[in-house]
Amino acid sequence: MSTGLADNIRKHRRAAGLSQEQLAHEAELSVGVVRKLEQGGDARVETLHSLARALGVSTSALFATEAPKSVLGPQDEANRRYLAELRKALMPAVGIAAPLAEPAEPAEVSAIHRKVREGHALYWADQYGAVAKLLPALLRDSDAAISSLEGEEEQRAVIARCHALLLAGKYLTQVRQYDMAYLALSEAIRLARETGQILTAATGVVGLCWLLLRQDRFDESEKLAALTADEIEPRMSEASPARLAVWGELWLRVAAASVRNNRPDLAQEARRMAATAASALSTEDSTFPNHWGGFGPVTAEVKAVEDLSVLGDARGVLRRADDGLLGAKAVRNFGKPTAPNWGRHRLDVARAHLTLGSHQDAMDELLQLRRTSGAWITHQPMARYVMGDLLKTRKRTLTQDMRSMAAYLGVTG
Template sequence: MSREIGENIKRLRRTAGKSQEDLAEAAGLSVSTVQKAEQGRTVRTETLHAIARGLGVTTSKLFAADSPKPVVSDDATKRSLMPIREALMPPVGVDGVAMVPVHTPGGLAELRKGVLTTHDLYAADDFGAVARALPQLLRDSEATVALAEDDNARQQAERVRTLTLLVCGKFLTQVRQYDLAYSALTEGIRTAQSAGDRSGAAVGVIGLGWLLLRQDRFTDCYNLAVRAAEEMEPRISDTDPARVGIWGELWMRAAASAVRDNRPQEAKAARRMVARAAAGLPKEGAAFPTTWGGFGPVTASVKSVEDYLIRGDGRAEARAVLRLSERGVLRRDARKQSGNTTAVNWGRHRLDVAQAHVLLGAHQDGMEVLAAVKAAQPEWIKHQPMARRIMSDVLRTRKRTLSAEMRDMAAHLGVSG
């Protein structure tokens, strides 16, 4: 956190006529946590949400520009992703032409198949294979567009190029290379527009919304998602599940940004639209590339449950998560009928459940949930800050000796006591 954010909290608190004790009570935090935040020391984003609620302002209002803190070296990541960087962001000469190696790609169908196979590798958390495949796919898709002989061939090539860029943006966002991800996603959206592919552009906007959420750009995400959702709203007679799924995902982005930005009315309205979209899909809908991450009644429900721990991390919110995680379409028998959400969405939901257990002091229950997620998605969980926070909370609050399972999990996540 920055010194400027701490100063903003202090200024807003004094403007509201509140003492630190008043703010702590209104936010449901300890006085020491409020003091820590005002001193500019590092606190969780969820803590900033709570402080914003206590002050009656949006979370975004707490943020301000300040001198960046030194970045811990990520040279290893930079080196491992250099081929993607070179393919995605080639140097441009004075003539405006990108200086890229010449490639003679194969057929368009084969290229599209390769892109979808790479997305399957991403979904299977084989991030190394994805990183190795993307540079060639990026260059080949760019060359295919450049070599197109007529408008129809160019548009078909642009659709495959769009798909390549969106897979690239999805992977780079997951591994937290945000500037590269932004470049891939925005170029993908523009390429889809050039191809006349409004659905492809909308899927790209959903991905860009995820990136903006990762960067705490809540207002930008909300405005982007609402505008796109209004443009993509299905007609009453439109029963195309892909169109409904895109519309529902866009409203999910709007809801997620509003709840994080302490805008409860906008969040409630957006969740109503999500529920409306989910009501039109009795089963989980199509996945990428028809939609970004899939959409349906289960997806809508797990994202709604997620809101509770964003609003607060008290015992009441934790109990609500555990209660709702076993209700309605989230019951095991119900999911057999409706289908399940994606592995990523389900894994994120199970981390919410694990966190709820830990908040209630049920460390062993929380560890059992974490262990199940690790068994199903061992590589994915390493990239989840929430998993590391849960493990850190266990290490900090558990009074008994750590079990072997807890020590193994801490090592897997790179968390130390």
């Protein structure tokens, strides 16, 4: 059965004057993959990146708009139950008179900020269950505080709620609850903008661009990040580390979206701008609450290496993975990136090893990530892709570590 994706690939292939065999050759894919896609099959986004590059179009041009397939399963049912309280706090039932929200006692604004800081620390420690338990009360308390205060105190309460929503948006994006995450982030951006907290609003945009990127909305992620970066562009001689870091993170978002959307020239320019911000910082910055992520020279290099992985340059990934700014000495001097950024980098390294046939090296990377970021890795499709491909390509008997990791990630052969 033909689909929108199949029709788009076929249309662009014919416009380029290519046969299925020629397109497969140019994209470095098997002709079977091209045939499957043109017959209505599905593929990873990475495969579509390769086809888009071969066809000279943006990856977004290949995406189709059609009714989605059902993906409901046991995990979806579990998530629905686990997030019920958070969903009620973030999205209360709305009637004609007012939202049907659970009553909450107004909390001290300082207590709300303290809880946000606690939740932020739990998030970076991969304690996602603890974050999920903390957020419902935090959202209800911050909403009640706004209703009970006036004047400057009300403004402080609005900022506290903005921070609570940013934490919710970050957590929900990480666990792939995208619609809820969008609601939290967009509301945080609105509140920050209305209270004149421009840097906080820009931090929310960084998070929203990450969400859009995860949804393969490359055009929107790229444009939103670039527009916001222009709006907060700092004076290098007087900018605070937090402003430089947020500005640099926005350019990382531009680069990540454009390289996936087959816009290499824009990606290269965005990487240059991010490197400028990183050079001005000279060290990794994570000055919460002014800056909610992590950015600096090492992070900028990690993301540049990620581009090589997206482009399928496995040897390039391994050449730079533990050298220069990513060498042990440089990481000690400049500081280590956030755990998620470093973990994603090591997944790229694992994928590169697997591509080049080094199964044990790929497993070593996965095992190390399980030891250091066990909760995080279970939310990473890349980890499952690497493990799944290893199971498919390994000729010898699986080791105990391989069987254990496959079970941990929920991957079957």
